[in-house]
Amino acid sequence: MDRRGFVKSALLGGAGLVLAGHALEVQGDSGAPPLPPIETHGLQQKTSPLGMPGLFPGRVVEVSSKDAIVRNRVSQPLVREMLRRGMQELTGESSSEAAWSKFITPGDVVGLKINPSGAPACCTSPEIVREIVDALQSVGVPSRNIVVYDRYAYEIDIGSYQALVPPEIQVLGIQEAYGGVSGYDTTIYCQASFFGEWETRSYMASVVARHVTKIINLPTMKDHSASGVTGCLKNLGYGSFNNVARSHRAPYSFTDPLIGVMCSVEPLRSKAVLHIMDGMRQVWHGGPLTQNQDFIYPAGILLIGTDPVAMDTVELSTIEAKRRSEGVPSLWEHDPASITSDSMQFYRDPKKNLFYRRPGHIASAGKLGLGVSDPNRIDHHRIT
Amino acid sequence: MTDTKAEATSANSGDWPTLLKDNLRSGGHAKSSPGRPSHVRWQSRMGSSVRSAPLLHERLLYVATTRGTVVALDIETGRPRWKFTLQDQIHSTPSLYAGKLFFGTDGGKIHAVNSETGHSVWEAGVSGEVWTSPVCSGGLLFAGTSSAQLHAVDAGTGRERWSKKLGGRIYSTPFVSGDELLVGCGDGFVYSLTASSGKVLWQTATGNGIDSSPAVTSDAVLIGSEDFFFYCLDRQTGKVRWKYETGLGIASSPAVQGEIVVFGSKDGYLYALDVATGSLRWKAPAGEVVTAPPVIAGDLVCIQAAGTLAFEIQSGKLAWRAGLGGAVQAAPVISGETTYIASLDGEIYALE
Numbered sequence: 001m002d003r004r005g006f007v008k009s010a011l012l013g014g015a016g017l018v019l020a021g022h023a024l025e026v027q028g029d030s031g032a033p034p035l036p037p038i039e040t041h042g043l044q045q046k047t048s049p050l051g052m053p054g055l056f057p058g059r060v061v062e063v064s065s066k067d068a069i070v071r072n073r074v075s076q077p078l079v080r081e082m083l084r085r086g087m088q089e090l091t092g093e094s095s096s097e098a099a100w101s102k103f104i105t106p107g108d109v110v111g112l113k114i115n116p117s118g119a120p121a122c123c124t125s126p127e128i129v130r131e132i133v134d135a136l137q138s139v140g141v142p143s144r145n146i147v148v149y150d151r152y153a154y155e156i157d158i159g160s161y162q163a164l165v166p167p168e169i170q171v172l173g174i175q176e177a178y179g180g181v182s183g184y185d186t187t188i189y190c191q192a193s194f195f196g197e198w199e200t201r202s203y204m205a206s207v208v209a210r211h212v213t214k215i216i217n218l219p220t221m222k223d224h225s226a227s228g229v230t231g232c233l234k235n236l237g238y239g240s241f242n243n244v245a246r247s248h249r250a251p252y253s254f255t256d257p258l259i260g261v262m263c264s265v266e267p268l269r270s271k272a273v274l275h276i277m278d279g280m281r282q283v284w285h286g287g288p289l290t291q292n293q294d295f296i297y298p299a300g301i302l303l304i305g306t307d308p309v310a311m312d313t314v315e316l317s318t319i320e321a322k323r324r325s326e327g328v329p330s331l332w333e334h335d336p337a338s339i340t341s342d343s344m345q346f347y348r349d350p351k352k353n354l355f356y357r358r359p360g361h362i363a364s365a366g367k368l369g370l371g372v373s374d375p376n377r378i379d380h381h382r383i384t
Numbered sequence: 385m386t387d388t389k390a391e392a393t394s395a396n397s398g399d400w401p402t403l404l405k406d407n408l409r410s411g412g413h414a415k416s417s418p419g420r421p422s423h424v425r426w427q428s429r430m431g432s433s434v435r436s437a438p439l440l441h442e443r444l445l446y447v448a449t450t451r452g453t454v455v456a457l458d459i460e461t462g463r464p465r466w467k468f469t470l471q472d473q474i475h476s477t478p479s480l481y482a483g484k485l486f487f488g489t490d491g492g493k494i495h496a497v498n499s500e501t502g503h504s505v506w507e508a509g510v511s512g513e514v515w516t517s518p519v520c521s522g523g524l525l526f527a528g529t530s531s532a533q534l535h536a537v538d539a540g541t542g543r544e545r546w547s548k549k550l551g552g553r554i555y556s557t558p559f560v561s562g563d564e565l566l567v568g569c570g571d572g573f574v575y576s577l578t579a580s581s582g583k584v585l586w587q588t589a590t591g592n593g594i595d596s597s598p599a600v601t602s603d604a605v606l607i608g609s610e611d612f613f614f615y616c617l618d619r620q621t622g623k624v625r626w627k628y629e630t631g632l633g634i635a636s637s638p639a640v641q642g643e644i645v646v647f648g649s650k651d652g653y654l655y656a657l658d659v660a661t662g663s664l665r666w667k668a669p670a671g672e673v674v675t676a677p678p679v680i681a682g683d684l685v686c687i688q689a690a691g692t693l694a695f696e697i698q699s700g701k702l703a704w705r706a707g708l709g710g711a712v713q714a715a716p717v718i719s720g721e722t723t724y725i726a727s728l729d730g731e732i733y734a735l736e
Binding site: 120121154158163 | 432433435450512515530531532552553555556570591592593594595610611612631632633635650652673675728729
């Protein structure tokens with residue numbers, strides 16, 4: 001343990017309920033086991049100024065175009081234009097190259113953390129990946145130093161990313177279908193026993209810990225049956241550590257606070273310098289894996305920022321609004337009558353859910369210093 | 385145009401020495417229709433994921449794993465006859481040709497291994513990772529890479545004859561017949577090239593990248609695109625004869641029987657179209673995203689999706705469904721009454 005610190009997060013254990021901001025003892029949720037202590041072993045280093053919440057805390061740029069997705073196809077030229085405008089708006093720079101140069105240098109090895117879960121119906125659009133690769137190359141990053149990655153190789157396959165992204169960049173599925181720690185750094189981990197599981201550690205992916213120098217996070221915009229939403233935080237935290245499904249065992253979930261805790265572990269926190277949320281398609285029920293097009297809305301937006309907490313707060317608000325308009329329960333709903341153990345029913349009926357969702361992980365991450373969760377303090381720029 | 389079926393087919397008609405049985409790449413065409421599997425004759429655990437399709441040749445089943453092991457299994461017992469191991473990953477479905485087993489690796493090499501002994505014969509460096517199945521024809525191997533290069537390599541020595549840079553990553557396994565090479569590309573084009581030199585004869589754009597491999601008829605090229613369309617192109621000119629729209633992208637390579645072409649879409653359906661007109665013959669739910677290629681066996685077409693499903697090829701009626709085999713992308717090998725399946729989690733099943 002010469003180069004790393006051992007941080008026993010007493011605050012996250014004993015004070016976890018306070019930190020989460022939402023007491024567990026709410027209606028229907030009283031049977032949940034208590035939140036256990038969570039220990040983190042990360043690299044002992046000072047957080048980079050580019051690390052979360054990054055250069056623009058509280059700022060979220062939303063770029064929308066009604067023509068960006070037509071008949072379920074994403075427009076490459078419109079994505080290019082949306083990305084250019086959004087990056088310049090975020091940074092205040094007058095050119096795309098200057099905007100990208102605030103985050104990336106030619107010597108960086110850049111990881112693009114896609115979200116292929118939910119492929120093919122709703123996953124990070126290859127069109128967005130292509131444009132980001134193009135932007136990285138425009139500031140001097142060679143193709144060989146760009147890695148498109150996610151945890152599950154087979155989900156990447158279903159999305160056909162190998163064929164669809166530009167030549168020579170690496171496409172990496174960290175692990176095969178099941179288990180094992182190959183591809184993970186066993187010296188960097190989060191440890192907790194949520195439900196008495198036999199493996200209580202979640203290890204950070206080696207590509208994150210050792211290979212890339214910067215990460216651009218590319219989540220999709222969708223609800224999540226356990227955490228409320230999949231967004232920047234969950235895509236990054238649960239996509240960088242293994243053995244995370246153990247944090248939620250129906251109907252209970254400890255995604256709050258584990259998602260934020262994982263994002264706070266170094267070097268992940270410092271390397272994640274930019275977040276571009278793909279809202280071309282928006283899943284308002286059945287996430288993260290649904291293939292049901294009835295619950296996927298062609299929103300045609302991109303959210304861009306350096307503050308994952310602020311971005312997820314905007315995402316949560318957007319999906320809540322959509323659910324309200326569809327006449328289905330809030331993501332905060334904890335009525336036992338809304339819970340089902342029948343996954344088929346869940347995938348068909350948007351009034352049902354498998355878990356008592358925990359969207360409070362966003363506020364918890366804010367309390368860990370990862371960003372701004374107070375909507376009144378979020379600078380939400382909309383560009384059409 | 386010559387038929388190269390003989391180049392990749394042994395005297396044993398039950399053999400599958402390359403992806404989808406032979407160089408026609410038209411869907412296997414096992415002679416008899418297997419019944420619904422009733423039991424597992426044997427099951428063999430590889431110890432890591434298998435993302436390529438097995439091969440069958442002279443009573444050996446060849447399997448390549450993502451952790452770099454190639455295993456020859458005795459089809460009577462499922463026990464290994466030999467193993468060949470690399471410090472590399474293998475996603476490429478091997479091909480058997482002239483006593484050698486050829487396959488590509490993620491580390492950017494093509495390997496030739498003696499199919500009887502498992503000993504290395506040669507290895508050749510290429511431009512990037514190779515996921516396509518090497519196609520063996522006229523003494524050459526053809527394989528595409530992630531670096532957008534198409535390579536032609538001497539099958540006897542591993543020496544490169546030519547390479548050609550295309551516009552995108554190549555994960556489509558080429559079709560080769562005589563001097564004709566057809567391949568889909570990540571840049572969204574279907575290319576026709578000369579197999580002898582790599583000269584581009586024609587190229588036809590689709591609306592997105594291509595992950596599917598082409599099948600051909602006497603005068604048409606059939607291939608799916610990630611633009612949700614399935615295309616029929618004129619084999620001589622590349623002109624689009626018709627295209628058919630599905631609900632999502634198409635990575636599944638097509639199977640052809642007579643006037644019917646069958647393929648899967650990521651929208652979860654298996655489609656059968658009329659080759660001449662592109663009109664829909666039938667459409668059947670597979671219960672899951674389909675990325676695997678269908679395989680034809682007698683009157684049935686089989687697909688790996690939510691288990692293994694067999695449909696009557698003329699009507700699309702579900703003939704049977706078997707729960708074994710969790711592979712989402714591997715094509716089964718069907719020989720007589722036995723179906724061999726490699727699952728995503730590395731189990732190899734011999735089903736009867």
